[in-house]
Amino acid sequence: MTVTVPTAAEQKPAARRTRGRTSINLVVGGVLFGVIVAVAVLSLFALPYEPSDTTGGRLQPPSGEHWAGTDRLGRDLFTQLMIGARLAMLTGLGSVAIAAVVGVVVGLVAATAGRWIDDALSSLLDIAIAFPTLLLAMLVVAWRGASLDSAILAIGLAGSAVIARLTRVTASRVLAQEFVKASRTSGTGTLRLIRLHVLPNVWPTLIVPLALQFGGAVVAEASLSYVGLGSPPPNASWGRMLQEAQSTVLVAPSAAILPGLLLVATIIGVNLLADGLRDVADPAGRSIR
Amino acid sequence: MTALLTVNALSVHVDGAGAPLVDDVSFELGEGERLGVIGESGSGKSLTALAVLGLLAHPLRASGSIRLAADGGDVEVVGARQRRLDTVRGSTVGAVFQEPLASLDPLMRIGAQLAWPLRQHRGLRGDALRRAVLDALADVQLAEPERIARSFIHEVSGGQRQRVAIALALAARPRLLIADEPTTALDVTVQAGVLELIQSAVAERGMSLVFISHDLPVVAGIADRVVVMRAGRVVEAGETRQLLSAPREGYTRTLVAASRALDDLLPAAPLDGGRV
Numbered sequence: 001m002t003v004t005v006p007t008a009a010e011q012k013p014a015a016r017r018t019r020g021r022t023s024i025n026l027v028v029g030g031v032l033f034g035v036i037v038a039v040a041v042l043s044l045f046a047l048p049y050e051p052s053d054t055t056g057g058r059l060q061p062p063s064g065e066h067w068a069g070t071d072r073l074g075r076d077l078f079t080q081l082m083i084g085a086r087l088a089m090l091t092g093l094g095s096v097a098i099a100a101v102v103g104v105v106v107g108l109v110a111a112t113a114g115r116w117i118d119d120a121l122s123s124l125l126d127i128a129i130a131f132p133t134l135l136l137a138m139l140v141v142a143w144r145g146a147s148l149d150s151a152i153l154a155i156g157l158a159g160s161a162v163i164a165r166l167t168r169v170t171a172s173r174v175l176a177q178e179f180v181k182a183s184r185t186s187g188t189g190t191l192r193l194i195r196l197h198v199l200p201n202v203w204p205t206l207i208v209p210l211a212l213q214f215g216g217a218v219v220a221e222a223s224l225s226y227v228g229l230g231s232p233p234p235n236a237s238w239g240r241m242l243q244e245a246q247s248t249v250l251v252a253p254s255a256a257i258l259p260g261l262l263l264v265a266t267i268i269g270v271n272l273l274a275d276g277l278r279d280v281a282d283p284a285g286r287s288i289r
Numbered sequence: 290m291t292a293l294l295t296v297n298a299l300s301v302h303v304d305g306a307g308a309p310l311v312d313d314v315s316f317e318l319g320e321g322e323r324l325g326v327i328g329e330s331g332s333g334k335s336l337t338a339l340a341v342l343g344l345l346a347h348p349l350r351a352s353g354s355i356r357l358a359a360d361g362g363d364v365e366v367v368g369a370r371q372r373r374l375d376t377v378r379g380s381t382v383g384a385v386f387q388e389p390l391a392s393l394d395p396l397m398r399i400g401a402q403l404a405w406p407l408r409q410h411r412g413l414r415g416d417a418l419r420r421a422v423l424d425a426l427a428d429v430q431l432a433e434p435e436r437i438a439r440s441f442i443h444e445v446s447g448g449q450r451q452r453v454a455i456a457l458a459l460a461a462r463p464r465l466l467i468a469d470e471p472t473t474a475l476d477v478t479v480q481a482g483v484l485e486l487i488q489s490a491v492a493e494r495g496m497s498l499v500f501i502s503h504d505l506p507v508v509a510g511i512a513d514r515v516v517v518m519r520a521g522r523v524v525e526a527g528e529t530r531q532l533l534s535a536p537r538e539g540y541t542r543t544l545v546a547a548s549r550a551l552d553d554l555l556p557a558a559p560l561d562g563g564r565v
């Protein structure tokens with residue numbers, strides 16, 4: 001038996017219908033996302049200019065020397081965009097890692113501990129899911145100060161509630177399976193049961209939501225930056241660059257358009273990739289084959 | 290005779306609701322003894338088995354007493370903590386369930402699954418562990434143990450699956466095997482083989498057996514004693530031969546009569562003669 005939400009029988013026709021499209025999703029998403037990852041990695045080793053180099057002249061349009069133009073202090077925007085890519089990846093990875101670890105642990109505790117703890121955690125999760133991310137972020141900022149780390153922590157915690165609930169539901173379903181009873185009867189303790197059977201069977205259902213959260217985290221960080229909760233240029237996220245550029249958007253439109261385009265490209269890339277991963281991650285697909 | 294399993298006044302309730310699903314069931318099982326549990330669908334056979342294994346999940350609840358004679362002293366299963374149960378499961382009691390495909394993790398190779406109880410209970414590692422896995426598969430008369438060990442459960446046939454499930458149940462060398470309708474989900478052509486395997490494994494290892502089934506002739510062939518259940522209660526219990534030749538209770542009589550009638554209907558001679 002599989003542990004996906006719809007039964008294998010329900011899923012088969014849909015899977016067949018989308019199989020052709022899925023590979024396109026994977027390819028387009030992979031290319032978009034891959035380019036941004038490559039740029040982020042490259043920014044660690046080589047940048048066209050020093051980030052704080054102000055010799056470029058103010059608010060220059062894109063040119064051969066400054067591919068994306070300069071900001072109002074004369075710093076190279078292409079350099080900043082590359083750093084932004086790195087920060088976007090860091091935001092996505094960091095908050096997804098927090099969401100995954102916190103969410104999976106809480107979800108597993110709820111699924112395996114007694115009823116009392118389960119009920120208490122479920123009510124807490126209901127509240128946490130309803131809690132606005134922005135409000136949570138402000139609380140974290142009030143606690144730790146405005147920084148990228150604070151944003152990542154807040155976004156990760158906000159995302160963990162959904163992951164926790166998903167983990168609880170899926171883990172409970174796995175725990176009710178006959179093979180868990182069979183494993184239990186051979187003396188497998190709870191922790192090993194989780195490691196051997198529950199986690200491997202829960203992962204596939206988490207991959208897609210986590211990939212989607214990656215995109216969501218980048219957008220959320222951009223919104224937080226836009227209201228001023230991010231680190232300032234030259235080490236700014238794309239969201240913060242957008243905020244910086246808004247007052248001069250009529251004079252130097254490329255400073256606002258380019259980070260916006262990159263944001264959109266990242267989100268589309270990640271979502272297409274998540275869509276493509278759905279089939280790969282689907283355990284039903286594995287057992288049908 | 291020392292009792293390996295003593296079930297006393299076992300009842301199973303749905304938490305806080307109505308009539309019991311298993312009602313005041315008592316029986317005893319000695320070392321090396323084979324007990325058949327028979328009864329119509331929904332009579333509480335599986336719930337009794339799950340209760341003995343300590344596997345009843347919320348909202349089901351057991352009351353009464355289930356004592357297992359484990360190596361380190363008797364264990365009371367009803368109300369026991371998970372940790373305590375983990376020490377008797379595998380080494381004292383093992384189980385085979387009705388649906389072999391569901392009895393193994395679809396995402397784990399058969400060999401890896403079989404290796405865990407061998408590691409845990411027999412302390413095997415490395416090469417010795419690998420050999421023990423293959424031996425365990427060969428013990429349940431699976432040809433090509435290497436290939437089976439490498440396969441996922443959906444990659445082997447129904448009969449092979451149940452043999453793998455039996456190997457898994459036997460891996461930790463339990464003293465009691467609970468088989469809950471182990472052949473019901475199987476094709477008739479492989480049922481006999483699996484039954485024989487259970488019988489010989491139990492006999493060779495001197496294990497006790499609780500064999501649950503709807504099928505009176507099958508139980509008659511395998512069990513020393515029989516418990517007949519109906520609507521959650523034990524309606525009759527006794528030695529197999531005696532119970533079948535002189536069923537006292539109305540329900541048992543119906544069962545016996547029904548299987549006799551079926552026997553009469555079948556053209557026994559050509560079938561037997563036709564087999565080589």
Ligand SMILES: Nc1ncnc2c1ncn2[C@@H]1O[C@H](COP(=O)(O)OP(=O)(O)OP(=O)(O)O)[C@@H](O)[C@H]1O
Nearest residue numbers: 303310328329330331332333334335336337349503
């Ligand atoms: N989790 C549960 N919650 C509520 N009732 C249950 C639950 N599991 C089983 N029951 C009920 O308990 C009764 C006994 O079930 P059980 O599975 O023990 O029957 P059985 O004798 O094994 O039948 P079968 O031969 O069909 O396997 C049935 O009426 C069943 O509907």
Ligand SMILES: [Mg+2]
Nearest residue numbers: 334335469470
């Ligand atoms: Mg049953």
